[in-house]
Amino acid sequence: MSQLLILAAEGKENPLVPPIPELVIGLLAFVIVFGFLAWKLLPNINKVLEQRREAIEGGIEKAEAAQTEAQSVLEQYKAQLAEARHEAARLRQEAQEQGATLIAEMRAEGQRQREEIVTAGHAQIEADRKAAASALRQDVGKLATELAGKLVGESLEDHARQSRVIDRFLDELEEKAEATR
Amino acid sequence: MSADPTQVLAFETDCHIFDGCGFPAPGLHSFLFKPLWGDADSNVYFNKPMLLALLGSIIVIGFFWAAFRKPKVVPGKLQMVAESGYDFIRRGVVYETIGKKEGEKYVPLVVSLFFFIWMMNLWSIVPVAQFPVTSIIAYPLVLALIVYVLWVSLTFKRHGFVGFFKNVTGYDKSLGAVLPLAMLIEFFSNLLVRPFTHAVRLFANMFAGHTLLLLFTIASWYLLNGVGIAYAGVSFLMTIVMTAFELFIQALQAYVFVLLTCTYIQGALAEHH
Numbered sequence: 001m002s003q004l005l006i007l008a009a010e011g012k013e014n015p016l017v018p019p020i021p022e023l024v025i026g027l028l029a030f031v032i033v034f035g036f037l038a039w040k041l042l043p044n045i046n047k048v049l050e051q052r053r054e055a056i057e058g059g060i061e062k063a064e065a066a067q068t069e070a071q072s073v074l075e076q077y078k079a080q081l082a083e084a085r086h087e088a089a090r091l092r093q094e095a096q097e098q099g100a101t102l103i104a105e106m107r108a109e110g111q112r113q114r115e116e117i118v119t120a121g122h123a124q125i126e127a128d129r130k131a132a133a134s135a136l137r138q139d140v141g142k143l144a145t146e147l148a149g150k151l152v153g154e155s156l157e158d159h160a161r162q163s164r165v166i167d168r169f170l171d172e173l174e175e176k177a178e179a180t181r
Numbered sequence: 182m183s184a185d186p187t188q189v190l191a192f193e194t195d196c197h198i199f200d201g202c203g204f205p206a207p208g209l210h211s212f213l214f215k216p217l218w219g220d221a222d223s224n225v226y227f228n229k230p231m232l233l234a235l236l237g238s239i240i241v242i243g244f245f246w247a248a249f250r251k252p253k254v255v256p257g258k259l260q261m262v263a264e265s266g267y268d269f270i271r272r273g274v275v276y277e278t279i280g281k282k283e284g285e286k287y288v289p290l291v292v293s294l295f296f297f298i299w300m301m302n303l304w305s306i307v308p309v310a311q312f313p314v315t316s317i318i319a320y321p322l323v324l325a326l327i328v329y330v331l332w333v334s335l336t337f338k339r340h341g342f343v344g345f346f347k348n349v350t351g352y353d354k355s356l357g358a359v360l361p362l363a364m365l366i367e368f369f370s371n372l373l374v375r376p377f378t379h380a381v382r383l384f385a386n387m388f389a390g391h392t393l394l395l396l397f398t399i400a401s402w403y404l405l406n407g408v409g410i411a412y413a414g415v416s417f418l419m420t421i422v423m424t425a426f427e428l429f430i431q432a433l434q435a436y437v438f439v440l441l442t443c444t445y446i447q448g449a450l451a452e453h454h
Contacts, residue, residue: 015209015212015317015318015384015388016318016381017318018317018318018319018322019224019319020224021224021225021226021227021231022230022231022317022319022320023319023322023323025231025234025235026234026314026319026320026322026323026324027323027327028235029234029235029237029238029297029320030238030293030294030297030323030324030327032235032238032239032242033238033241033242033293033296033297034289034290034293034294034297036242036245036246037242037245037289037292037293037296038289038290038293040250041242041245041246041248041249041250042249042267042288042289042292044249044250044251044252045248045249045252045260045263045264045267047252048252048253048254049264051254052254055254
């Protein structure tokens with residue numbers, strides 16, 4: 001006990017014996033610091049650090065979303081482009097086919113018209129030839145009759161006979177012509 | 182020349198070598214201060230270390246108030262500095278030793294401890310103040326006691342009464358016959374000596390540092406006479422070197438103190454095997 005008393009009395013000189021007032025002030029000083037930091041300042045900064053973390057992660061998420069969207073838009077665009085190309089090719093093909101049929105149709109039409117014209121021409125020529133032949137035959141008959149009348153000196157007016165003779169004559173002529181051709 | 186705690190400076194200025202005056206070596210008296218207010222015998226007084234302690238508190242709070250009062254997501258310079266300090270203690274000390282999940286609760290305490298102790302140590306080299314508050318045993322002891330109380334209560338809460346004693350005594354059946362002795366030593370070292378060593382580690386470092394600084398500072402002045410001037414130069418150089426060294430030790434001791442704090446808390450939370 002006396003030892004302790006001596007120690008207490010020497011307390012002012014002993015660096016390992018803490019004086020009560022300094023313990024109190026030390027505690028007070030630390031509690032002030034701890035109080036302020038724990039009550040306000042550290043929660044403050046923790047909130048901001050959390051916000052910052054979220055902002056960074058949010059930014060990354062946003063960028064990722066934008067990238068996905070861009071990707072999907074690109075794919076959509078590519079699909080549309082391919083479709084359009086396909087459509088264009090199809091249209092071209094169709095036009096080509098249509099053109100080909102049109103040309104074929106026109107060609108057929110032309111052919112048909114040409115044949116019609118040719119046929120008409122042929123018919124005309126045939127008719128003209130027939131008319132010319134019959135006219136010629138009459139003229140030749142008349143001339144021959146006149147010639148024969150003049151030669152014989154009498155008119156051979158007997159119609160029926162006259163015609164038969166001329167026709168027979170002409171037929172003979174034709175046969176000769178055929179034979180010589 | 183006996184020490185007089187009433188002197189204003191740490192040594193007498195009119196005393197030089199070759200003047201028939203002995204070297205006014207620093208000693209225990211260098212750590213005693215005449216109260217600025219009140220009476221030293223009545224236990225109601227206010228002295229320089231107390232003033233520095235309270236002033237230090239205000240500086241620490243002021244710094245963090247300026248930095249963290251209105252923190253921004255994109256930090257300014259001051260906030261960045263304070264954040265890196267905060268982050269260093271939070272990640273580098275608390276998360277490393279206790280773990281993120283369990284340790285989060287103790288971050289404010291450990292951060293406060295670190296910056297408080299660092300500031301108290303820093304007073305050692307602040308001109309005019311030039312006294313580490315932590316070289317007075319009362320200040321480290323109070324902090325060590327806070328940690329001690331936290332550690333004991335945590336261990337009780339986590340392990341119960343029997344578990345507490347098993348935890349404190351390092352109970353381990355595989356030790357066999359040595360177990361009682363080991364338990365006795367562990368009990369003694371953990372429960373009785375721990376707060377003392379925790380406090381004294383900081384106190385003694387600061388005490389010794391301050392004594393060294395005083396020694397070289399006083400010697401620089403004391404030798405400043407005649408041929409002694411050459412030696413004074415060497416001593417002054419040593420003062421500068423020791424000041425830089427102290428700057429390092431101050432941060433290191435604050436770090437060691439909070440690291441031990443975290444280790445103790447971790448020990449209390451850990452399951453005992």
